Amino acid sequence: METGILTRIGYALVSLFVITNYGLLLIGSMARISAKVQGRVGQPVWQPYIDIVKSTAKRNSIGHGIMFYLGPVFRLAGGVGTYMFIPAVYGSVLFRNFSDSGDLLLVMYFIFFGQLGMALGASEGGHPYSAIGVSRGLSQMTAFEVPFALSVIAVAIQYRTLDITAIVAAQQGGFWNWTVATNPLAVVAALIAFLGMSMHNPFSIVIAPQEIPIGPPTEYQSNLLGMLQTNRAIFNGAKLVLYMNLYFGGATDIVTMVVKTFLIYFINVFVGQAFPRFRVDQSIRFFLGVPTLIGIASVIIAAI
C-alpha cells in the first residue's frame, strides 16, 4: 500500500533532519579525533554547527553572478538528492526516502549533480584556484570511479540486482552474509575509492590550492558557505549510508546505521592520518593500478 504523498514528504524531511545532524556531529567528532591523534586539543564536537550559524548570519553576501549563487544551491540539492535516493534504513518507511526513483545507478550518477553545479558556480567566481581545484578533483574522480564501479559491478553480479533495498535484503542474516564477508575484495576496492571520494589524505590535493574552505569554493562566504558546510554533512552521510548498504549489510534501525557509518568513516580518517598527500597524476595512477586490479578480481570472483 502506497503512502500518501504528503506523508512521504514529511518522512523525507525527518530523514533529512536526522542525517544532517548526524553528519555534522560526525564531522565534528572526526575533527576532534584527528586533533587528538596529532596531539592537539582540537575543536568542540559541535563546531560545525557554530560555523554554519555564523556563516548564515553574515550581514553581507558578495556575489559574482547568477551561477555563482546557484552553485551552492546545486551543491546542497546534490547532497540532499543523493541522500533522498538511498534507502537509509532497511525496512523503515520513515527512512525509505525516495529510493523508488531509481536504483544504485541513479545514486551513483546523482553524486555528480552537486559537484557539477558547484564546479560551475565556483568557476563563475573567476578565481583561478577554483578552476584548478575542479580540474584536479575531476581528474581524480575519473580514476577512483574505476575501482568503485568495479566493486559496484561485483555487488550487482553477486546479488543479481541494482536495487539497493534488494541488495541490503540479500545481506540480512548475520555478518557472513555481508558483502564484506562474501566478497572482501570488492569492499577493499570500494573503500580505497572512498578515500578519493571524500578527498581526505592522501588524496586531498583537490582542496590544496586554498586549504581552508573545502573544495574549490575559494570565493564563497556567508550563507553560501553555510550551505556548502551543510551539504558536506549531508553528502558525507549519504555516501556512508550508501557504503553501508552495499557492503556492510545495511541497517535495520537507526542505531545500527550510526554505528556502522561511524566506523566506515573512521577507516577513512585513520588512513588520512597515516599517509602524506599524492600529486594528482600519482593518485590517478594509483587508483588505476592496484585498486583497479582488486576490483577486477572482485568482479571475476563474483562472476564465477
Next chain:
Amino acid sequence: MSLLEFVSRINPVAASGAVLVLVGVWGVLARPNLFKIAIATSVMETGVNLVILSTGYIRGRTAPILDSAVAGTATDAAGAAARMTDPVPQALVLTAIVIGLAVTALQLSYAVRLRAAGGGSSIESYGDEKW
C-alpha cells in the same frame, strides 16, 4: 629436330631481317646520340621490312608482274599465277617503307630542332621531365 633440319627451315631473308631488327634495337637502346637513335630506328625498320618481304618469298618464283617472264600470253592467268611470288607482302612493305621514311624524317627533324636549341646531341641531356 636436328640442327640440320633446323637450319634447313631457316628463311634466309627473314633471318637476316631479324638480325637487322636486333641490331637496330640495340642501337636504339645503347647509343645515346639522338641522330644515331633515329638511324638505328631506321635500321630496325629496314630489318622489319626484310622480315615482311621474307614471308612472300617462294623459292623459284619471280616477281608478280604479268609480263613475258611469267606468261607467254596475257590470257594464261592461271599459269602465270603459278609462277609468281606472293604479292601481298610486297604491297605491304611498300607502305611500311614510306611510313618508316616519314617517321625517320620527323625524328631527325626533332633531333635537329633539339640540337639547335643548344641541348646537345645526347639523349641523356633531355631528361628534365621525370618521376
Next chain:
Amino acid sequence: MMRRVLVFLAVAGLAWALLPLALGSGVPEAPGALATAYLTDAPADFGAANIVTAIVVSYRGFDTLGEVAVLFAATAGVGALLTRKRLGLGDAEPEAKPAATEILVTATGLLTGLLVMFGVYIFLHGHLTPGGGFQGGVVIATALLLGLLARPESHLSHGILAAVESLSGAAYVGMGLLGAFLAWGFLDPRALPLGRIGSLVSAGSIPVIYSLIGLKVGAELSGILDALKGDRE
C-alpha cells in the same frame, strides 16, 4: 654496367621472341589463297600487269591513301618544327656554306634532268613495271637534293612545292571519289576505262593516281629536305 646487362637481356629477350617467327616459320611452298586470288583476279579486275601495284593502288588503296597521309603529316610536322625562327636563325643571312666540289656541280647539271625524267617514268609505268608513285617521287626528290648539295645557297620555291603537294593530294582524293561515283567504291580505279593489259594507258585510273602520288611525294620529300636545310620561313 647494369644498363648494359639490361640492354643485353632486352635484346636477347626480343631475339627469343623472334625465334619462332623469323627462324622457325620457314619458306612457304606456295602462296596462300588470298595471294592466289590476287594473282589470278588482279589482271582481270583492273587490267594492271603489275599485281603489286594493283594491290597497292586499288585493293588496298585505302592503305596507300593513308600512307600518303602519313607522309603529309610528317611533312607538316617537319615544316612546323624547323622554321628559321624556331631554329634560331631568324632573319640572319645563312652563313656561307663551303662550295660544292666541281664534280658534284657538274654531275648535278648532267643528272638533274635525267633523274626527273627517270622518276616520271617510274611512276607513269607503275602499273606495268616494278616501281610506282613513291619510287618515282623519291627519285625526283633526289634530283632536287643534288641541286641543293651542288648549290648550298639555292632555295626551293616553297610556294610551288606546297601548291603541287596540295593539288596533287586533293586530286588523289578526287580520283578516289570519282571511283565511288563512277565505279563501285571509293578509290576504285575502274572509274576510267581499263584498256588493254600491258599498255601504258591501261588499268583505269591507276597510272593517274600513281602520277599524282609521284608528284606529291616528290614535292613532300623536297619540302622535308628544304626544311632540314633550315630554309623554311
Next chain:
Amino acid sequence: MVNPLWLFALSLGAAFLLPLVDRLGRRIALVLVHGVTAAWLAAGLSWLAVLLSGGEAAEFGTAGFRAPLAIVLRVGLAEAAGVTAIALTGLLAAFSLTRSLREAPLGGAMALLMALMGLSGIVLTRDLFNLFVFLEISAIGTYGLLGFDDRKPALRSAFKYMIAGGLASSLYLIGVIYVYRLADTLNLDIAAAGTALSGPAGTAAVFFLLAALLVELKPFPANGWAVDAYETAHPGISAILSGASATALLLALWKILPLLGPAHLSLVAGSGLATFAAGNLVGARQDRPLRMLGYSSVAQVGLVAAVAALARLGGLGDGGADFAAAVAGGLLLNHLLAKTGLFLLAGAVEDDDARGRLAPLSLAAAGVLSAALVGLPPFPGFWAKWRLVRALADSGLWWILAIVLGGSLLEAFYVFRWLGLRAKGEAGEAPVRLGIRSAGPVLAALLLAAAGALAGIRGPVPDLLLWAPWAAAAILFLLDGTPGWLKGLLSVAAAAAFGAAAWDRLDGFRQFFAVMLLGGGALFSIAALRKGGPRRGLHPLLAAATLALGAILVARTPLEFFFAWETMTAASWLLVLRGRGGEKPALSYIVFGLGGAFLLMAGLAAGGWDGGIAAAGWPGLLVLVGLLVKAGALGVHVWLPGSYAESDDESSGFLSSALSKAPIFALFALALSLGAALPGGPWTSRALGWLGLATALGGALYAVYQEDIKRTLAYSSLGQIGYILLAFAAMDQAGWTTSLYLALNHFLYKSMLFLAVAGVIQRTGTRNMYEMGGLIKKMPVSFLSVLMAIIALSGVPPLSGFGGKWLLYSTLIGKGWYLETAVAFFASAVAFLYLYRLIHSIFLGQPKPSQANVREAPVALVLPQLVLMAVLMAVSVFPRLMLDPILALVGDRFPAAFVFEGTRLRSALGYWDGTLTMIVTGGVFALCLVWMLANLHNPQSVKQFNIVFAAERPLRPETTHYAWRFFEPYRKALGFLTRERAERFWDAFGTGAASVGGALRRLYTGNGQTYALHVVLYVAVLYLLLGVL
C-alpha cells in the same frame, strides 16, 4: 548510315588543301579544321542514332571490293561511340588549341586533322594492316602536335615518345605479317574465325600484335615516354592523347580480342591491373598536376584494358560481351570526358602559372570532373565500377577487387588533393579566372553529369527520390547568388518535402532515423542563416547532404543504397572542404569516407542481400567494417576531428549530430537484413562491443586535451558514437533500445552544443577555448543551452542523459559484459573532464577585455537552441515520450529486458523512474533555492575581477583565467593512452604507400633511352610470361 569513307575523303582533302586555304587567312583554315572535326562528330552521332534505334552495324568496303580482298570499314555501336568520343574530345581540344594554332606554323593544324582522322581510322577499320597505317597516321600527327607550339619540354618529350612509338610500330609490323602468313588474311573477322593462329607460331605472331598495342596503351613500367608527353604538351594535346587516343587504342585492343588466346588475355589483364596499381601509386606522389593526370590516365586505361580482357576470358560478368561493353565502355567514357576536361582545366591553370583559387564556375567544373574521375555517383564511372565490383565479387576474384578498389582510393587521394588545392588556392593569390577556356571543361562536366544521370535513371536507379539530392544541389547552385535566407528556406522546404514524399515508404526504423537525419539537416539549414549574404556553396551542399541522408533511408536495393551513400559522402566532403582550413581535413575525410564506402561496396556487391544467408559471412563483415570506418571507430577515426573542426560551424554540427547517425542507421539495417544478427556471430558482437568501448574511451580522452572547442566536440562525438556502437553490439532488446535512445539523445544535445558553439565562435572569432572566458553574462542563452547539453551528455540526472547511462549499464551488466561496464564507467567519468572545461573556459572564469563587446548569438542560432532545450526538457520529464516509440521499434525481435510500469522503467536488475527523479530533484532544488534566497543578506554584486588571490591582486584578468592545458596533470598520468597511435599508423601506412610509389617512380628517369629499354624489356618479359602461361 553515312559512309565513313566520305569523312576520310573530307579530312584528307581538307588537310591537303589546307596550305592553299591558309593563303586566305589562318582564321579560315582553322574554321575548316573545326568544321571537319564537327563533321566527324555529326557523323558519329548520326551513326549512334541509327544504331541505338535498332539499326544494324554496317560494313563499308573500299575500291568496290569486300574482305578479304579489300579493306573494310565497319560501323557498329562501339565504333560509332568511339568516333563520336574522339571527335568530341578533338573538338573540345581544338577550341582550346585555337590560339596556339593561329600563332604556330600551319603544320600544327594539319597534324591535328591527321591525328584525329587517324584515331577515327583506328576505330573503324577491320583490316590489320590498315590498322597499322592509321596507328601511324595518328602517331605522326601526334608527334607533330607535341612540338607544334614549340614548348621546349614538349620537344624533348616528343623525341622520347617517338622512340617508343617506333619500337611499337616495328613490333606491330612483325606481328601483322606473320598473322597474314599463318592465317592467310589481313581481315580481322576472317582471321578470328579461323584456327590458323592457335599454334605456337600463331600465338607468337598474335603476341607481337598485342605487344605493340599494349605498348601504345602505355603499360607500366613502359610508359615514361607517355607521361612525359602528357606533362609537357599543350593541355589540348594532352587531352587528345589521354582522351581520344586512349579511346582509339582501347577500341583497337577490343577489336583484336577475338584473336587472343587465354594466355594473351591473361597478359592483358595482368598488365592492365599492374598499370592501374602502379600508375596510381606513382600518381599519388606527384605534385605537378599535369604529370599526375598523366599517371592517372595510364592507370585508367590499364583498368579498362584489364576489364575487357577479364570479361573476354570468361571469368567475369553475366553476358560476356555485353558486360564488357557496358563496364569497359562506361569506364572509358568516364575517363575520356573527365580527363579531357581536367587536362584542359589544369593545363590552363598551369599555363597561367596561377596559384589562387579557381573562380566558381571553373571550380564547379573541376569538382564534377574530379568526382567523375574517381567514380563518385552519378557519373558513368560509378555505374561501371559498381557492375565491375559486382562481377569481380561474383567470380570470387577478390585480389583483383582489392587492386581495383585500392587503386581507386589512391586516385581519389591525389585527384582530390589537387582539387582541394585549387578550391583553396594559396593565401593572398587572386582567384584564377579562365574565361572562355573554362568552356571545354564545363561542357565535359555537363556531358558527364548528363550521361551519368541518364545511365542511372534509365538503368538501375529509376527512383526519382534518390536523385533529389542532386536536383536540390543543382537548383540551389543555380540560385547561389541569391540571399542566404531564401536558399535556407528552400533547403528546409526541400527537406520537408522529401520527408513528406518518403514518409509512407519508410518503416518505423527509417522514420525514426528520418527525424534525426532530415530534421537535423533542416535545423542546420536554419542555423546557416546566422550570417548574412549569400554564403555561396553552403546551402546547396547542406541541402544535398540532407537529402542524400534521406535517400539512404529510401533506398531499397544495395545499389540504391550505395548510390545514396556515396552521394552523402561526396556532399559532406564538399561541406568539409568549404570550411576555412578545410583542405587537409577534407582530404582525409574523403579518403577515409571512400575507403569505407569501397569496403561497403565490396560487401554489398558480394552478398545475396535479398535472402540474407549469403551475406552473413564475409560480405556482411565487409559492410560492417565499411560502416565502422564511416562511423569513425577508434583506429579509423583519424579523419573525424579535423573534418568536424575545420568545416563551417553549422556544417560541423550537421556532420556530428545528424550525419553521424547514417552509419548507425546502416548498422541497424545491416543487422535487420540478417535477421537481427551480426555477420560472423557472437564474436563479432563482442569485438564490436570492445571497439565501441575503445572508441568511447578514446574519444573522451582525446577530447580532454583539446584547446579547440570544435575539436573537443568532435572527439566528444566520437566517444558518443562509441557508446552507441557498444550498446548496438549487445544485440538484444536492451542494447538496441539503449543504442537508439543514445542516438536520439546525442542528436539533441550535440546539436545544442554545436549551435551554441557556432554562436560563440561567430561572436568571439576564435575557436581556442583559452582565448575566451566569462561569456555567461554576454551570452546567457547559449550558456544555458550548453549547460543543459553537458548535463545531458554527462548523464547526470535528472536530464535525459541519465536515462542513456542507466540503460547502458543495465544492458551491459545484464548481458554479462562486466569489464565493459567498468570501462564504460571510466569513459563516462572522463567525459566530465572535457565537459567541465568546455563550459568553464568559455562561459565562466575571467572574461577577456577584448571580448567586452560580445553579444548573444544571432536569432538563427538561439531559436533552434530554445526549441531543442524545450524538447530535451520534455523528454527528460517524460522519458516515455522517447522510450515508448523506441521500445515499439525494437519490438519483439528479442526477449523483452526493459518494461515500463507506469512511469517506472524496469530492467532485470533494477528500475528507474525518470519522472519521479525529476520531481524529487526539482523539489530538493527548489527547497535549497528558497533556503538560499531566504538567508541571503544584502547581496552585493562585485566586479568580475574582484577576487581574493593569495594576499595579492593579479594585475590582469587574462593571466588569471586558468584555461590553457587545463588537464595537464591528467596528461602526465594517462597521456600514454592518447599518443595518436592511429594517426601514426595511418601516417606510416601513407608513408609506406608513398615510398612504394617513390620507388616505382624512380623508374621514370627522364631518359628516353631508358624508357625504350623499359619498352623492350616489358615486351620480353611479357613474352616469357606468355611461354609460362
